Structure formats: structure tokens, C-alpha cells
Amino acid sequence: MPTSRLGGSGLRLAYERRIVADDLTVDVPDRSFTVIIGPNACGKSTLLRALSRLLKPAAGAVLLDGEDIQRRPARAVARTLGLLPQSPIAPDGIGVADLVARGRYPHQGLLRQWSRDDERIVAEAMAATGVADLADRLVDELSGGQRQRVWLAMALAQQTPLLLLDEPTTYLDIAHQIEVLDLCARLHEEQGRTLVAVLHDLNHAARYATHLIAMRGGRVVAAGEPGRIVTAELVEEVFGLPCRVIDDPETGTPLVIPAARVRTGSSGGRA
Amino acid sequence: MIVIRVPGRLSLRLHPRALAVGAAGVLLTLAVGVLAVGHGDYPMSPADVLRTLTGGGSPAEDFIVTQLRLPRLVTALAVGAALGLAGAVFQALVRNPLGSPDVLGFTQGAATGALIVVVVGGSSAALAGAAAIGGVLTGLLIYLVAWRRGVHGYRLVLVGIGMSAILTGVNGYLLTRAPLMEAARAVLWLTGSLDGRGWSDAAPLLAALAVALPVLLTCGPALRMTELGDDTATGLGVPVPRLRMLLLATAVLLVSLSAAAAGPVSFVALTAPHLARRLTRAPGTNLLPAAIIGALIIVVADQVALRAFPSQLPVGVVTGVLGGGYLVWLLATERRAGRL
Numbered sequence: 001m002p003t004s005r006l007g008g009s010g011l012r013l014a015y016e017r018r019i020v021a022d023d024l025t026v027d028v029p030d031r032s033f034t035v036i037i038g039p040n041a042c043g044k045s046t047l048l049r050a051l052s053r054l055l056k057p058a059a060g061a062v063l064l065d066g067e068d069i070q071r072r073p074a075r076a077v078a079r080t081l082g083l084l085p086q087s088p089i090a091p092d093g094i095g096v097a098d099l100v101a102r103g104r105y106p107h108q109g110l111l112r113q114w115s116r117d118d119e120r121i122v123a124e125a126m127a128a129t130g131v132a133d134l135a136d137r138l139v140d141e142l143s144g145g146q147r148q149r150v151w152l153a154m155a156l157a158q159q160t161p162l163l164l165l166d167e168p169t170t171y172l173d174i175a176h177q178i179e180v181l182d183l184c185a186r187l188h189e190e191q192g193r194t195l196v197a198v199l200h201d202l203n204h205a206a207r208y209a210t211h212l213i214a215m216r217g218g219r220v221v222a223a224g225e226p227g228r229i230v231t232a233e234l235v236e237e238v239f240g241l242p243c244r245v246i247d248d249p250e251t252g253t254p255l256v257i258p259a260a261r262v263r264t265g266s267s268g269g270r271a
Numbered sequence: 272m273i274v275i276r277v278p279g280r281l282s283l284r285l286h287p288r289a290l291a292v293g294a295a296g297v298l299l300t301l302a303v304g305v306l307a308v309g310h311g312d313y314p315m316s317p318a319d320v321l322r323t324l325t326g327g328g329s330p331a332e333d334f335i336v337t338q339l340r341l342p343r344l345v346t347a348l349a350v351g352a353a354l355g356l357a358g359a360v361f362q363a364l365v366r367n368p369l370g371s372p373d374v375l376g377f378t379q380g381a382a383t384g385a386l387i388v389v390v391v392g393g394s395s396a397a398l399a400g401a402a403a404i405g406g407v408l409t410g411l412l413i414y415l416v417a418w419r420r421g422v423h424g425y426r427l428v429l430v431g432i433g434m435s436a437i438l439t440g441v442n443g444y445l446l447t448r449a450p451l452m453e454a455a456r457a458v459l460w461l462t463g464s465l466d467g468r469g470w471s472d473a474a475p476l477l478a479a480l481a482v483a484l485p486v487l488l489t490c491g492p493a494l495r496m497t498e499l500g501d502d503t504a505t506g507l508g509v510p511v512p513r514l515r516m517l518l519l520a521t522a523v524l525l526v527s528l529s530a531a532a533a534g535p536v537s538f539v540a541l542t543a544p545h546l547a548r549r550l551t552r553a554p555g556t557n558l559l560p561a562a563i564i565g566a567l568i569i570v571v572a573d574q575v576a577l578r579a580f581p582s583q584l585p586v587g588v589v590t591g592v593l594g595g596g597y598l599v600w601l602l603a604t605e606r607r608a609g610r611l
Contacts, residue, residue: 054502078508085502089366093554105496106508110489114274114284158507 002029005194006051006081006162010060013046013218019058020046021218028162028211033188034196035205038215039239044198045086045166047215051196052083052164064162078106082160084151086167090139096150097135100126103157125156128191129183145176152183163187165197169204177201181208202239206230206254214238230254289551289560296563300348303570307347308340310577338469346468347573347586348566349476350533351543353525355565356487356558358540359547360522363494363556364515365427368601371541372406372526375431378537379438380409381530382461386445389457398460399472399531406527409434414519463536463587465573476528483521484562490518491558498555536587538594539565545601568593 007027013020021043028034028051036044049055050062053069061068069077082103090099103125104118126132129149134142139150148168155163168184169177185208188195199205205212206226214222214229216238222229232245235256242259249255273285308324309315313335315323322328323336354372361370372378384405388398417430442461446454459466493514496504501511526540543565547557550564569586572593576584 052506054505074505074510075508078506081506083502083506085500085506087500088503089498089500091498091555095554098554099499102496102499102507105492108492110492111281111283113282113492115276115282116278118282155506164506 002032004029005065006063006196008050008057008060008062011047011050011057011062012059013043013050013055014058015046015055019218022059024060024218024220026051026213026220026223028194028196031188031192031194032211033185033209034194034211034213035209036196036198036213036215037200037202037205037238038221042215042238043218044213044215048164048166048196048198052081053077054083054085075106078158078160080160081162081164082155082158084155084163084165084168086170088151090147092140094139095135096131096137096139096142097122097126099139099150100131100153100157103154106158121159122157125153128156128187129153143176144172145179148172148176148180149183152180156187160193162194162196165195167198167200169199169201177204184208202230202235202256203248206256207248207251226254230256286551286553289553289557292547292550293560293563296560296567300563300567300570303567303574304344304348307344307570307574307577308336310574311335311340342469342473343465343467343573344570345470345477346473346532347465347569349473349480350465350529350536351539351566351569352562353476353480353483353529353565354536354540354569355543355547355561355563356483357522357525357529358542358565359544359556359558359561360487360494360518361540362544363498364518364522366498367428368545369428369541371538372522373535373537373541374428374435375413376435376438377406377409377413377523377526378530378535379435379442380412381406381527382442382535383438383445384408385460385530385534386442386449386457389453389460390445390449392453396471399475402531402534403475403527406530407523409438410519410523410527459585460534461587462585463534463590464585465533466583466585468533472532476525476532479524479528483525486517486521487558490514491556494518494558495555534585534587536569537591538598539568539590542590542594542597543568545597 004027009025011024012022013024024047026047036047038044046055050057053062056070063069064072064077064081101118101122104122108118126135129152131146131149131153134146134150139147142150169180172180181204184195184197187193209226212224212226212229213220214234221238222234230245232243235241235243235245244257244259245254246257247255273287275283275285305317305320309317309320315332319332320336323332328336358371361372361375362368364370381402382405384401385398388401413431413434417427446457449457493509496507496509497511497514504511544561547560547564551557551560568590572589573586576586576589
């Protein structure tokens with residue numbers, strides 16, 4: 001059993017009175033790239049919100065290094081666990097370097113506003129995400145893919161061993177989706193960070209994740225290495241989608257091919 | 272950007288343009304202040320004013336400056352700074368350039384408190400106190416209705432507009448119930464006026480500023496993080512609900528006490544933060560520049576009110592006309608820029 005700094009047990013997650021998940025237990029293996037998948041409204045984003053202490057569980061607790069995350073000081077948590085929410089807001093007229101620099105907030109103080117470490121770490125974060133050239137541009141002017149890399153740079157500048165990403169590829173075209181996921185994989189491999197992401201695309205999840213959590217109806221249906229758990233039966237159970245699972249010709253990871261539509265009529269649909 | 276560092280201990284980030292704007296604002300405010308103190312039935316040159324302020328004036332000059340004119344100037348400065356700060360805080364909390372106490376209804380709430388005293392009868396001190404209480408109660412009400420669940424943006428502005436509409440109605444009713452002489456006094460108060468302000472009028476607001484300024488400046492960096500959205504700010508380690516509570520309480524207190532000191536001087540809280548942002552060209556919240564610009568606006572508006580017209584105008588008339596014009600201009604240009 002791998003060790004885990006972040007996890008939760010007996011979680012009941014609810015908005016007001018509506019219970020999204022009950023008695024949920026999850027663990028994020030250290031140094032994994034964990035991806036949470038499942039159909040719409042299965043509770044995957046809610047789980048991520050609970051893990052990142054944006055949502056307080058109605059029962060149970062999320063533990064970070066063995067302590068209830070809700071009881072730890074906000075700044076101390078922010079030095080361990082970073083978060084890129086689904087739709088962060090860039091203030092009007094803010095520059096790229098200025099935005100990335102805000103990732104240093106949990107490490108700063110009134111008399112410690114901009115140390116040499118801050119400067120170096122922000123530069124490194126921009127280099128790692130390939131936005132160093134954009135440093136002087138305004139965030140408003142960037143394309144969706146560039147903007148997402150800038151937000152990732154901000155999260156990196158926070159220098160947390162754990163980084164949580166809520167649907168980091170939404171609203172991006174396919175090329176930018178792959179670009180962002182490649183970047184995440186590189187951060188995971190080269191910097192040894194633990195990444196947790198919610199993704200929509202099952203094939204992306206199967207390709208990039210080292211640990212997959214499949215959810216349906218607020219329950220974890222399966223968790224483990226994608227190569228071990230992604231089967232046609234699981235996809236059918238989780239998404240209700242008849243399919244075949246083959247080996248990805250590029251990576252050898254599972255590739256889900258939805259079953260062809262059963263044609264109506266006897267002579268085929270081409271006529 | 273200039274960075275000052277003492278290795279291992281201290282590092283400060285300074286923005287030259289913001290510093291320059293702040294320094295120019297302070298100098299200009301002081302200069303206009305000296306002219307303001309010199310103006311009146313007994314005119315004094317700036318040199319005389321400065322000599323008297325440093326203790327070299329005749330007893331008569333001393334009395335005129337420190338007892339008659341300086342209190343009015345200090346009240347104006349304090350009201351302007353308080354409104355500038357409160358406006359900047361509200362706009363940041365609501366994430367909307369229209370999030371000012373005038374629009375959100377706090378000002379009308381303060382007026383309701385004052386008008387109740389006018390109808391029932393009471394001293395100036397009671398009127399000021401009631402204005403402060405009215406503003407704070409309105410703040411509490413808006414918080415309970417709209418803010419508790421972290422609602423912000425247009426929804427809060429709309430709740431505030433509704434609230435201020437109700438309170439404007441209540442205020443109109445109270446005015447009809449007031450004795451005629453008292454109603455005239457109330458209307459003058461409602462416009463926002465600095466006439467006859469003494470040290471006792473300025474004191475509560477100065478005390479509030481002495482507490483609020485350090486609190487707000489300490490919260491400044493966290494407030495700037497909330498511009499990125501509540502989720503991102505939480506991720507960066509900002510205790511968002513607690514911060515919002517503290518800032519809301521502080522800003523409401525400042526608005527209420529400045530209404531108590533000078534009446535609901537309109538549009539300064541709306542205009543000062545915008546002007547500060549435009550002048551410093553720094554994105555987001557700029558608390559200190561907003562306070563300085565707020566003080567400058569009121570001091571200048573008061574001088575315009577006193578000198579430019581044959582009969583003295585209350586300062587609120589001038590800030591209302593200038594601020595209203597600025598608001599229209601803002602709406603026209605921001606809309607074009609697609610930001611509003």
C-alpha cells in the first residue's frame with residue numbers, strides 16, 4: 001500500500017441539503033498523477049472541492065498529513081496544497097508576471113513582500129510552463145491555452161508538493177488540451193509533485209494518470225492503475241457506454257472505443 | 272517596480288508610479304488645505320496660515336485657524352479618506368466598479384437614522400450617532416439578506432439598489448413628518464455639508480480611521496488575492512469568509528461615521544478608487560491611493576463650493592455633480608471596453 005498525505009474517509013459531501021456523496025473514502029497515493037473521472041454529476045468536482053478544503057464535508061474529514069484540513073491554518077495548508085479551480089478570475093489589466101507572482105502569497109508577509117527566492121521561483125515557474133516570453137503581456141490578451149499555462153505557472157509558483165486541478169482542459173481545443181496535459185505529466189515526473197485532476201475525457205485520463213479514481217453516483221466504483229482497472233465492463237458500469245477497450249497505439253495505455261451505433265433497418269443506413 | 276531588501280529579513284515592493292501619485296496627491300491636498308484655511312471673512316495668506324499652524328500666529332489668528340477653520344479641513348480630509356478607503360474595499364468585495372456605499376444603500380441607511388432624530392428631536396450629537404447606527408444596521412441587513420452565503424457581483428448590487436430604494440422612500444416619508452425648520456436643516460444634512468464642523472465632529476471618525484487604516488492595510492494583500500475569485504484565494508491560503516466579514520464591518524463603520532461627521536457626501540466613495548486606479552495604472556485594489564484621492568476630492572470640492580458660487584453650496588452638491596458626471600462617463604467608456 002503506497003503512502004498517502006491526502007485522503008478522506010467517511011465523507012458526506014453536500015450542498016445545502018442536497019447530498020452528493022455519502023460515506024466516501026479516497027486516498028491520493030504520494031507522487032501519483034491521480035485523475036478522477038465519471039459521468040456528469042457523479043460528484044467528482046465536489047470531491048476535488050472537498051480535498052482542496054473549498055467544501056467542508058457534512059460528515060467525515062479530509063486529512064492532510066494526518067490532520068483535518070479544515071482545522072489547519074489556511075496559509076499553512078496553502079504551502080502544502082495548491083489549487084487551480086475551474087474558472088479562476090484574472091483581474092482587469094493584470095500582467096502575466098504579476099499574476100504568476102501572486103502564487104507566492106502564502107510564503108509572503110507584510111515585511112517579506114518579494115524576496116530573492118520569490119523572484120527566482122516565479123521565473124522558474126514561468127520557464128517550466130513556457131510562458132516566460134509572455135511575462136510582460138496582459139492576461140486579457142492571451143489565448144485560452146496560454147492563459148491556462150499562466151494559471152498553472154501561478155499554481156507552480158506556490159511550490160506545493162500537492163497540486164489539485166479542476167478540469168484544467170475544459171474550454172481548450174484538442175491541441176491545447178494535450179499541451180496542458182503533457183505539461184502536467186512533466187511536472188509530475190520531473191518535479192515529483194503529486195497531482196490530482198478532474199478530467200472529462202476518459203482516454204486522456206487513461207493515458208496520463210498513474211492512478212485513476214472512477215466515480216458514479218457519489219461512489220468510487222474503482223480505483224487503481226488505469227491499465228489494470230479500465231475495462232469495457234467498468235466503462236459500461238460507470239458511464240453506461242457500450243465500448244471496446246484496446247491498447248493505445250501510441251502509449252500502450254487503455255483506449256476506449258465507443259461501440260458503433262446499431263443501425264436500424266436491414267439494408268444499412270447509407271441509402 | 273523597486274525592491275528594497277535586507278537579506279534574510281525584509282523585502283519591500285514599491286511601485287514608483289503609485290508612490291509618485293500618492294506623494295503628488297498628498298502635496299496637492301496639503302496645498303489646497305492651506306488655501307482653504309486661509310479663506311474666509313478674515314483672509315490669510317498661505318504664509319500667515321503656515322506661520323500660525325507652526326505656533327507663530329497672534330491669539331486671534333490662532334483662534335481662527337485652530338478653532339474655526341482647521342476642524343472643518345480635518346473633517347473634510349477624514350471624510351474623504353474614509354470614503355475613498357470604504358469605496359475601494361466595497362468595489363473589491365463586490366468585484367464590481369459600482370459597488371459603492373451610495374449604490375449599496377449604506378448611505379441611505381445613515382440618512383434614515385439621522386432623519387429619525389430630526390423628526391423625534393435631538394441634538395447634533397444624537398443626529399450623528401443615529402446616522403452611524405443607521406449605516407451599521409443597513410450593513411447588517413444587507414449582510415443577512417445577500418452576503419452571508421458569499422454572494423457578490425451584480426446580485427449584491429441589485430439587493431443594494433432595492434435596499435436604497437426602500438430607504439429613500441422611508442427618508443421621504445420622514446421628511447414630510449418633520450417640522451418645517453427641522454426639515455430644512457435635514458435637507459442640508461442630506462446633501463452632505465462641512466459647515467460649522469468642530470473638533471467634536473471629526474473626533475469619532477478620526478478614531479475610527481486610526482483603527483481602520485492599519486486593519487485595512489494589513490488585509491490589503493489578502494484582499495488583492497480575492498480578486499482572483501474566492502476559490503483561487505482560498506487555494507492561496509486566504510480565509511475568505513473571515514476576511515470578507517472583517518472588511519465589510521470596517522468599511523461600513525467608516526461610511527457610517529463619515530456620514531455622521533458630514534452627512535452622506537455623495538459619489539466620493541465611487542469615484543476615488545477609480546481615479547486612483549487610473550492614475551496609478553495599477554490593476555486591482557489600491558487602498559492608500561484611494562484614500563489620498565478621496566481626501567483630495569473633498570477638499571477641492573469644498574473649495575469649489577465655497578468660492579465658485581455667490582452663495583455657499585454644501586460640498587455634497589459639488590461632489591454629486593462631479594461624481595455623477597464621472598459615473599456617466601465611466602459607464603459610457605467601460606461599456607465600450609466591454610468590461611461592464
